[in-house]
Amino acid sequence: MPAQAPTAAAPAPLPAPGQPPVAWPDPARHAAFEAWLAPLAAAQGLRTDSLRPASADASFRRYLRLDDAAGGSRIVMDAPPPQEDVRPFVAVAEALAAAGLPAPRVLAADAARGFLLLDDLGSELALAVLQQAVARGDAAAADRLLREAVGLLLQWQQRIDASALPAYDEALLRRELALFPDWCVQREHGVAWTEAQQALWQGVCDRLVASALAQPVLAVHRDYMPRNLMCTPAGLAMLDFQDAVRGPITYDLASLIRDAFLSWDEAVELDVAVRYWEQARAAGLPVDADFGEFWRQVEWMGLQRHLKVLGIFCRLKHRDGKPRYAEDLPRFFGYAHRVASRYTGLRPLTLLLEPLMGTSRVNAFY
Numbered sequence: 001m002p003a004q005a006p007t008a009a010a011p012a013p014l015p016a017p018g019q020p021p022v023a024w025p026d027p028a029r030h031a032a033f034e035a036w037l038a039p040l041a042a043a044q045g046l047r048t049d050s051l052r053p054a055s056a057d058a059s060f061r062r063y064l065r066l067d068d069a070a071g072g073s074r075i076v077m078d079a080p081p082p083q084e085d086v087r088p089f090v091a092v093a094e095a096l097a098a099a100g101l102p103a104p105r106v107l108a109a110d111a112a113r114g115f116l117l118l119d120d121l122g123s124e125l126a127l128a129v130l131q132q133a134v135a136r137g138d139a140a141a142a143d144r145l146l147r148e149a150v151g152l153l154l155q156w157q158q159r160i161d162a163s164a165l166p167a168y169d170e171a172l173l174r175r176e177l178a179l180f181p182d183w184c185v186q187r188e189h190g191v192a193w194t195e196a197q198q199a200l201w202q203g204v205c206d207r208l209v210a211s212a213l214a215q216p217v218l219a220v221h222r223d224y225m226p227r228n229l230m231c232t233p234a235g236l237a238m239l240d241f242q243d244a245v246r247g248p249i250t251y252d253l254a255s256l257i258r259d260a261f262l263s264w265d266e267a268v269e270l271d272v273a274v275r276y277w278e279q280a281r282a283a284g285l286p287v288d289a290d291f292g293e294f295w296r297q298v299e300w301m302g303l304q305r306h307l308k309v310l311g312i313f314c315r316l317k318h319r320d321g322k323p324r325y326a327e328d329l330p331r332f333f334g335y336a337h338r339v340a341s342r343y344t345g346l347r348p349l350t351l352l353l354e355p356l357m358g359t360s361r362v363n364a365f366y
Contacts, residue, residue, distance in 0.1 A: 045069035089242035102237035168247025179311025216286035254302035
């Protein structure tokens with residue numbers, strides 16, 4: 001496997017056992033949690049004194065870990081309403097279990113108060129394993145894990161019934177794209193587009209949305225990347241699937257090969273994409289018969305995602321007080337500019353991206 005481009009560090013892990021106890025800024029929520037956990041702890045032999053942070057993500061959710069009397073452990077999802085709704089997570093977890101796909105099981109749920117008790121699949125994320133492989137120059141280990149991720153994605157696409165999932169429709173695609181001008185252009189960079197620039201943006205959005213809606217539709221994880229894959233003794237398992245939708249077939253592959261925290265040389269991206277495409281065709285999945293057209297669909301779908309993420313990371317910084325995500329803005333600008341430069345219909349986007357990236361161009365005509 002060809003070497004990959006330099007990568008940025010993943011978000012720092014939360015404190016390990018023995019660190020300060022779990023903080024509860026809202027006493028009422030703390031009391032509700034203890035009232036929910038107490039009978040579960042008694043019935044399942046959970047040691048409430050072992051409660052500690054496990055991880056957090058870009059949402060308002062957080063995950064806690066606690067031990068049981070048998071030497072095992074469980075995970076608690078703390079997802080406070082109204083900011084979070086655990087019901088989609090429960091529904092997709094049930095679908096995964098019914099399909100025999102590896103994911104944490106929901107052992108107990110209080111949907112009204114936003115508490116779930118889950119299997120503990122460990123703490124070895126595929127992202128960390130890949131980064132370690134990169135650091136030691138072990139291309140074979142990285143290749144094996146990417147192959148496994150492709151295999152799990154294909155199982156998800158074949159086994160999960162998309163009909164019960166929300167539609168990734170035009171309205172949602174456009175709401176996501178709107179995050180870029182609202183949060184990245186205006187809030188992060190303080191730029192106000194002219195009417196001509198707004199027209200360029202609208203044209204790009206129209207093309208990206210049309211491309212997405214023209215693709216075959218199936219179950220979309222919507223955040224299928226190494227940070228949401230857990231390495232377990234039995235193989236990879238899926239995490240953070242609560243935002244799953246019914247949408248374009250290329251979305252999850254684009255998420256995997258052009259990740260938020262890990263960048264690959266394009267030769268690696270193409271190798272993974274070809275491998276997926278060949279296996280998808282063999283499995284009867286409705287990928288385009290022409291790999292060139294399939295790759296264009298992947299790139300355009302990825303661009304829609306990357307523009308959305310640029311907006312989300314800036315929103316996390318300015319609205320939610322999580323500035324660390326903005327450290328990866330250059331990675332996403334790089335993804336977006338590369339794709340926009342490659343396709344005639346998307347090139348107007350480069351004129352909007354370059355001032356934000358701190359670059360300029362000289363157009364010469366001979």
